[in-house]
Amino acid sequence: MLTTSLPPAELVGKLITGLVGRPTTVDRMPAAALDLNQPSTVAAYIQDNGMMASVIVSDLALSASGGAALALIPPGAVQDAVESGSLPDSLAENYREIVNVAARLFNRPNTPHVRLRDMHITPEMLPADVSNVISGATERLFVEVQVEGYPLGKMWLFA
Amino acid sequence: MRILIVDDSRVMRMIVQRTLRQAGFGDHELVEAENGVEALESIAANRPDLVLSDWNMPEMTGIQLLKELNNQGAGLKFGFVTSESTPEMREQATANGALFLIAKPFTAETFQEAITPILG
Numbered sequence: 001m002l003t004t005s006l007p008p009a010e011l012v013g014k015l016i017t018g019l020v021g022r023p024t025t026v027d028r029m030p031a032a033a034l035d036l037n038q039p040s041t042v043a044a045y046i047q048d049n050g051m052m053a054s055v056i057v058s059d060l061a062l063s064a065s066g067g068a069a070l071a072l073i074p075p076g077a078v079q080d081a082v083e084s085g086s087l088p089d090s091l092a093e094n095y096r097e098i099v100n101v102a103a104r105l106f107n108r109p110n111t112p113h114v115r116l117r118d119m120h121i122t123p124e125m126l127p128a129d130v131s132n133v134i135s136g137a138t139e140r141l142f143v144e145v146q147v148e149g150y151p152l153g154k155m156w157l158f159a
Numbered sequence: 160m161r162i163l164i165v166d167d168s169r170v171m172r173m174i175v176q177r178t179l180r181q182a183g184f185g186d187h188e189l190v191e192a193e194n195g196v197e198a199l200e201s202i203a204a205n206r207p208d209l210v211l212s213d214w215n216m217p218e219m220t221g222i223q224l225l226k227e228l229n230n231q232g233a234g235l236k237f238g239f240v241t242s243e244s245t246p247e248m249r250e251q252a253t254a255n256g257a258l259f260l261i262a263k264p265f266t267a268e269t270f271q272e273a274i275t276p277i278l279g
Contacts, residue, residue: 018264019174071170094170101242101263113245 062153
């Protein structure tokens with residue numbers, strides 16, 4: 001059975017750079033604890049048959065930074081979001097554009113087509129199938145993401 | 160000249176506008192619509208020289224918009240700017256008369272290559 005596989009870290013950086021128009025470096029990091037009680041975005045990707053394929057979790061700093069950089073909103077808005085511990089709707093809406101396009105990270109010529117189903121914002125409860133991908137993933141990638149000029153953020157990819 | 164940008168995402172419409180300016184098309188009038196239905200209303204009111212449309216939108220998708228324009232015999236220049244580009248999408252776009260399909264993320268150079276031959 002064909003399955004979804006995770007992209008190399010550098011492709012994540014290339015995609016975000018292309019979208020926000022600012023150099024973005026992505027570095028693999030050792031397995032870092034994921035606390036879904038903290039505010040973060042959780043992008044759920046599915047195959048065309050509706051089956052869950054993969055998940056991208058982005059912490060508040062990355063979600064806010066990506067959302068701000070995409071719309072040329074100054075970094076101060078990200079600092080405000082991090083300090084308040086919540087992601088403003090406008091930044092969430094913008095970051096959703098990034099995770100939408102990020103579906104292409106999972107699409108290869110010989111694997112099932114994958115698209116974004118939803119982007120959830122924790123600490124809201126996640127659908128069971130999304131939680132199952134996170135807990136039962138056979139592939140995991142943890143990266144630190146630095147959008148130039150914006151706070152450092154973290155991303156976890158699961159498939 | 161008028162370019163109509165059709166996308167349900169406000170930030171993507173802004174990015175397309177920005178990239179058009181970076182590509183040298185900033186002296187054209189850039190107008191926006193949130194979906195295919197709004198695009199048809201905009202086109203009926205003021206005919207654009209080029210339509211740049213997203214693929215997936217509520218109310219009416221980009222391909223539905225293109226098909227409707229074909230049904231009307233509008234004869235408009237039309238291109239897609241989309242989140243993904245599968246071979247099937249490109250085939251469908253071309254079969255319905257789209258002049259190009261640009262996948263996100265895109266660059267000013269990509270826009271120049273696709274649009275300059277059309278608008279000059």
